[in-house]
Amino acid sequence: MPVQINWPAVGAVALPHVGGIAGGIITKRAIKSWYENLKRPDWRPPNWAFAPVWTSLYTGMGYASYLVWRDGGGFEGAARLPLVVYGSNLLFNWAWTPIFFGARDIKLALIEMQLVNATAVATAFLFHRINPIAGLLIVPYCLWLSVATTLNYVIYRDNKDNPKIKEIKEN
Template structure:
């Protein structure tokens, strides 16, 4: 019988913890606020976002495990890639409270650029330690491209409609 690789499981689950928090914030603001926004017809259905993010977060987490394992942990060459990855997670997790919580579409778009930059940096640095880990970040970067385009179009098409103060107080 094989041994359970607890570090791999822990690294894989970690990014999903922020995703769970983001999911709670999102669910509270889907209806009526988000549903009332003008959105592009080509956007994925709301039901797709949970499974996609769970898959991406799990892939990112496993990639970070591979880098931690193959790069000597926080005391080896993996240190910088893991710091950039950790920064990316924090920026990623911050987007949802900005977009759905504060309902600040423009600030969310700007903040998303930090997510994009650190995701690309993470992929590059992970690849230098473990090629598979670098490849596992590619779907995340592609999804971020879609998320950035959606955030931009939603901001562009709704920048004249601000949430009412009463909507913000009800949070």
């Protein structure tokens, strides 16, 4: 019996990873030349933890979006608004990395992170109305965003008085 591939589910799961891969490339370039030279809290997750955490979160988010698309009538049904909010969240999420690691603008990244947080919570709420499991799949993402937001804030607070923060180069 041939294997049936659910292409809408595959596409929905793959989509969040597009920005994640691009962000990973930007991040990798800035880790040693910039990020490692910032004052960072001792409680921060180790650098190696970010890739598997984001991979898991993006996979769950993508599958949740598929459940909502499937159960909410796609873009022509009740799923339209939740999927638009989710799409906005992905764009805000993907924008954070170029702001923080690319432009090295910690304050703007912190401000932009509030858009990520607001649309993530809205996504969880709206997804839950269509498919409760989909809403719950967004909860770990929201929890991780609280860690990421706090980390962004502490890095901003501890480095904001350094006038050369954007100029830190590799030794």
